Amino acid sequence: xxxxxxxxxxxxxxxxxxxxxxxxxxxxxxxxxxxxxxxxxxxxxxxxxxxxxxxxxxxxxxxxxxxxxxxxxxxxxxxxxxxxxxxxxxxxxxxxxxxxxxxxxxxxxxxxxxxxxxxxxxxxxxxxxxxxxxxxxxxxxxxxxxxxxxxxxxxxxxxxxxxxxxxxxxxxxxxxxxxxxxxxxxxxxxxxxxxxxxxxxxxxxxxxxxxxxxxxxxxxxxxxxxxxxxxxxxxxxxxxxxxxxxxxxxxxxxxxxxxxxxxxxxxxxxxxxxxxxxxxxxxxxxxxxxxxxxxxxxxxxxxxxxxxxxxxxxxxxxxxxxxxxxxxxxxxxxxxxxxxxxxxxxxxxxxxxxxxxxxxxxxxxxxxxxxxxxxxxxxxxxxxxxxxxxxxxxxxxxxxxxxxxxxxxxxxxxxxxxxxxxxxxxxxxxxxxxxxxxxxxxxxxxxxxxxxxxxxxxxxxxxxxxxxxxxxxxxxxxxxxxxxxxxxxxxxxxxxxxxxxxxxxxxxxxxxxxxxxxxxxxxxxxxxxxxxxxxxxxxxxxxxxxxxxxxxxxxxxxxxxxxxxxxxxx
Amino acid sequence: xxxxxxxxxxxxxxxxxxxxxxxxxxxxxxxxxxxxxxxxxxxxxxxxxxxxxxxxxxxxxxxxxxxxxxxxxxxxxxxxxxxxxxxxxxxxxxxxxxxxxxxxxxxxxxxxxxxxxxxxxxxxxxxxxxxxxxxxxxxxxxxxxxxxxxxxxxxxxxxxxxxxxxxxxxxxxxxxxxxxxxxxxxxxxxxxxxxxxxxxxxxxxxxxxxxxxxxxxxxxxxxxxxxxxxxxxxxxxxxxxxxxxxxxxxxxxxxxxxxxxxxxxxxxxxxxxxxxxxxxxxxxxxxxxxxxxxxxxxxxxxxxxxxxxxxxxxxxxxxxxxxxxxxxxxxxxxxxxxxxxxxx
Numbered sequence: 027x028x029x030x031x032x033x034x035x036x037x038x039x040x041x042x043x044x045x046x047x048x049x050x051x052x053x054x055x056x057x058x059x060x061x062x063x064x065x066x067x068x069x070x071x072x073x074x075x076x077x078x079x080x081x082x083x084x085x086x087x088x089x090x091x092x093x094x095x096x097x098x099x100x101x102x103x104x105x106x107x108x109x110x111x112x113x114x115x116x117x118x119x120x121x122x123x124x125x126x127x128x129x130x131x132x133x134x135x136x137x138x139x140x141x142x143x144x145x146x147x148x149x150x151x152x153x154x155x156x157x158x159x160x161x162x163x164x165x166x167x168x169x170x171x172x173x174x175x176x177x178x179x180x181x182x183x184x185x186x187x188x189x190x191x192x193x194x195x196x197x198x199x200x201x202x203x204x205x206x207x208x209x210x211x212x213x214x215x216x217x218x219x220x221x222x223x224x225x226x227x228x229x230x231x232x233x234x235x236x237x238x239x240x241x242x243x244x245x246x247x248x249x250x251x252x253x254x255x256x257x258x259x260x261x262x263x264x265x266x267x268x269x270x271x272x273x274x275x276x277x278x279x280x281x282x283x284x285x286x287x288x289x290x291x292x293x294x295x296x297x298x299x300x301x302x303x304x305x306x307x308x309x310x311x312x313x314x315x316x317x318x319x320x321x322x323x324x325x326x327x328x329x330x331x332x333x334x335x336x337x338x339x340x341x342x343x344x345x346x347x348x349x350x351x352x353x354x355x356x357x358x359x360x361x362x363x364x365x366x367x368x369x370x371x372x373x374x375x376x377x378x379x380x381x382x383x384x385x386x387x388x389x390x391x392x393x394x395x396x397x398x399x400x401x402x403x404x405x406x407x408x409x410x411x412x413x414x415x416x417x418x419x420x421x422x423x424x425x426x427x428x429x430x431x432x433x434x435x436x437x438x439x440x441x442x443x444x445x446x447x448x449x450x451x452x453x454x455x456x457x458x459x460x461x462x463x464x465x466x467x468x469x470x471x472x473x474x475x476x477x478x479x480x481x482x483x484x485x486x487x488x489x490x491x492x493x494x495x496x497x498x499x500x501x502x503x504x505x506x507x508x509x510x511x512x513x514x515x516x517x518x519x520x521x522x523x524x525x526x527x528x529x530x531x532x533x534x535x536x537x538x539x540x541x542x543x544x545x546x547x548x549x550x551x552x553x554x555x556x557x558x559x560x561x562x563x564x565x566x567x568x569x570x571x572x573x574x575x576x577x578x579x580x581x582x583x584x585x586x587x588x589x590x591x592x593x594x595x596x
Numbered sequence: 597x598x599x600x601x602x603x604x605x606x607x608x609x610x611x612x613x614x615x616x617x618x619x620x621x622x623x624x625x626x627x628x629x630x631x632x633x634x635x636x637x638x639x640x641x642x643x644x645x646x647x648x649x650x651x652x653x654x655x656x657x658x659x660x661x662x663x664x665x666x667x668x669x670x671x672x673x674x675x676x677x678x679x680x681x682x683x684x685x686x687x688x689x690x691x692x693x694x695x696x697x698x699x700x701x702x703x704x705x706x707x708x709x710x711x712x713x714x715x716x717x718x719x720x721x722x723x724x725x726x727x728x729x730x731x732x733x734x735x736x737x738x739x740x741x742x743x744x745x746x747x748x749x750x751x752x753x754x755x756x757x758x759x760x761x762x763x764x765x766x767x768x769x770x771x772x773x774x775x776x777x778x779x780x781x782x783x784x785x786x787x788x789x790x791x792x793x794x795x796x797x798x799x800x801x802x803x804x805x806x807x808x809x810x811x812x813x814x815x816x817x818x819x820x821x822x823x824x825x826x827x828x829x830x831x832x833x834x835x836x837x838x839x840x841x842x843x844x845x846x847x848x849x850x851x852x853x854x855x856x857x858x859x860x861x862x863x864x865x866x867x868x869x870x871x872x873x874x875x876x877x878x879x880x881x882x883x884x885x886x887x888x889x890x891x892x893x894x895x896x897x898x899x900x901x902x903x904x905x906x907x908x909x910x911x912x913x914x915x916x917x918x919x920x921x922x923x924x925x926x927x928x929x930x931x932x933x934x935x936x937x938x939x940x
Binding site for chain 2: 085089090093151155156157181182259260261262271272275277278280358422426429430436437440450452453456457537538539540541542543547550551557559560
């Protein structure tokens with residue numbers, strides 16, 4: 027780091043106490059308000075749960091929850107195994123080595139994120155189930171009489187693990203890659219000099235250092251799995267989330283459903299805390315002078331092509347195959363020539379909503395992570411944790427919980443307007459797109475906070491100490507040091523949030539205003555009828571809308587690291 | 597400073613957005629009607645377009661697959677909802693139980709909709725009918741008639757396919773079984789049906805035809821219209837329909853289990869007159885023909901012909917059990933499915 031010249035030091039030191047105080051107060055106010063916003067739907071769910079239905083529990087405990095918890099646990103374990111291995115493995119390969127098509131794979135690897143999970147589930151059933159393309163091929167090419175016994179049954183728990191795992195691994199990939207990029211070169215070089223094999227390098231150096239990112243990536247992937255209903259229902263996996271639904275709809279007990287939700291939320295919180303506890307008091311910062319990338323190792327021959335193959339497999343399974351199938355369905359159904367003109371409008375609405383929600387989510391995430399970094403008090407820690415809770419609530423439950431507080435605000439607004447002699451203004455929040463943006467922000471704030479905090483964890487205190495010695499206040503510190511270093515984390519979070527908003531289904535279905543359709547809800551109407559091919563073009567549009575920012579942001583994240591690469595090779 | 601500037605921009609964007617959103621939030625309009633629907637928009641939109649053409653009333657729509665009655669209830673007195681359209685009886689009853697409905701009071705409806713397909717108190721009316729019946733292998737199943745009771749017969753061991761027992765259509769069928777035979781008998785029956793299943797329940801109704809065509813099972817339970825859709829509209833699934841036949845199952849001492857897609861008038865409907873106009877229009881000749889030919893449903897209005905493909909199934913003998921009675925056993929049916937581990 028270049029030494030700060032005198033002017034900068036003086037500028038940082040110049041005392042502006044009033045401004046600083048007001049800024050701090052403002053930050054605190056924002057953090058508290060956001061925590062309150064996220065708490066609102068949770069409180070409303072707890073209130074609903076409180077209303078009782080005690081008689082339901084013996085039944086649930088005897089017949090529903092044991093199976094639901096077992097299946098959910100197995101599903102989560104399986105998905106964790108796939109997303110963890112694939113995500114970390116591919117991130118390590120593309121960051122540490124150079125091999126054929128590595129640059130293309132850099133932006134191809136995150137692409138499965140752009141495809142909604144349940145769509146991929148439908149595609150795989152169509153391809154691999156009885157009478158599907160794969161079986162017809164086996165029959166035609168190899169003359170196997172009953173190929174059904176040769177292929178795994180996609181409509182099963184292993185099938186669900188496979189499908190969900192290969193769609194969600196980019197969560198781990200992206201956070202692991204962001205970290206490997208910031209990995210301390212000397213540590214790796216030292217290990218290499220000491221003769222560490224490739225595997226030991228991963229096991230003893232890379233993985234331990236990547237733990238904060240792994241924790242964030244894995245928890246995002248697993249919470250997304252918990253949120254899923256479409257894929258697991260279709261594939262015949264009885265998850266806890268599904269039992270929340272059946273309890274609400276078929277057992278006609280919203281309180282019962284709310285109780286299961288609270289129970290689930292408690293377990294999720296316990297797990298998150300356990301993980302945090304596990305890595306308390308460990309430093310993951312990189313010494314200031316070492317924050318550069320290791321020079322990549324160039325692979326040759328069959329090893330190089332093996333690396334290409336290993337990285338290509340998840341792209342094919344999670345993206346190319348489903349997208350190819352959607353393209354095939356679009357052409358076969360003539361969806362392009364019979365183009366539904368409303369689709370263009372839906373696409374614009376979807377992107378606008380996602381962009382608005384992403385901007386707010388990133389800004390709030392940045393404020394909360396910064397406040398947490400500097401205040402470190404119990405209150406800030408609590409607020410930051412509370413603000414991350416939204417992701418642990420299944421979308422539909424969140425939507426149901428959010429409606430009541432929104433309507434309360436709307437009713438207060440109406441009362442105020444009437445007080446001044448105006449006519450009723452209807453449901454300003456609950457009945458407009460504002461409800462959607464608020465729901466997206468609550469739901470995806472955890473991604474933003476989580477990635478920024480992981481980003482902060484990688485910034486060593488050396489910088490802070492140096493800057494503070496020179497008299498920099500928190501604001502100057504944030505502006506001149508943290509924000510630039512956080513750039514990959516900010517872009518990574520923006521990308522994940524944006525794509526998640528594009529795909530968001532359950533909350534959107536329940537909260538969108540009259541005549542508003544997003545691409546995801548448009549596709550879903552065909553999927554519920556069991557004829558999802560009719561929505562293939564819209565599904566492709568979701569993918570396309572996600573692909574462009576993914577490619578763009580992969581480029582930015584790499585550019586952000588570029589000077590370091592040059593520095594290391596110099 | 598870029599951060600602060602960005603913040604200002606975001607704030608302005610959000611404020612601007614809110615103003616636009618406020619404009620989109622619906623307030624009572626004299627020539628509009630607001631519909632919350634469980635029917636997929638693409639399916640129902642042609643009906644609404646035709647209604648608008650006939651009457652000049654614009655239809656605003658929200659479609660979803662669950663939670664609409666809860667949304668209306670939470671929205672309370674300010675809810676823009678006028679009409680709720682459902683695809684089964686359970687949701688109609690839920691709407692009534694939540695207190696979000698009002699009696700529709702229409703002579704036209706009372707004249708057109710048979711008493712067994714409407715609420716005695718007038719809170720909901722069926723507008724079209726679907727039958728839950730049996731798809732059977734053309735090759736392996738010679739019989740042309742079947743009863744629901746017979747699904748428990750051990751001769752079908754390992755030969756039945758079905759989707760989740762908690763799915764609304766199965767829930768209604770099992771509830772009808774309870775209404776006819778009582779809970780104890782229904783439990784025995786469900787246990788025996790479970791023992792006959794070829795595989796764990798999964799997929800949708802189309803997969804029933806697929807699995808039969810693939811030889812995984814011989815018969816399966818599904819709704820009438822899927823078969824017609826696969827045969828006539830979905831080229832890649834036509835072979836599944838062609839390998840199967842539709843058998844109009846009945847209760848041993850009754851008829852075929854029918855479910856309704858129905859309609860409710862919201863309690864705080866801001867456009868009530870238009871709402872009633874729409875509901876009456878839905879059971880009119882024009883709409884009923886559309887239901888029959890576009891969605892392959894059974895029209896609720898007598899005198900409207902079913903689609904030829906549906907007519908090919910044979911003569912339908914609907915069960916006489918009033919639909920309202922089925923809804924009473926919805927919860928019991930859901931509990932039985934859990935108890936016998938039907939989906940496990």
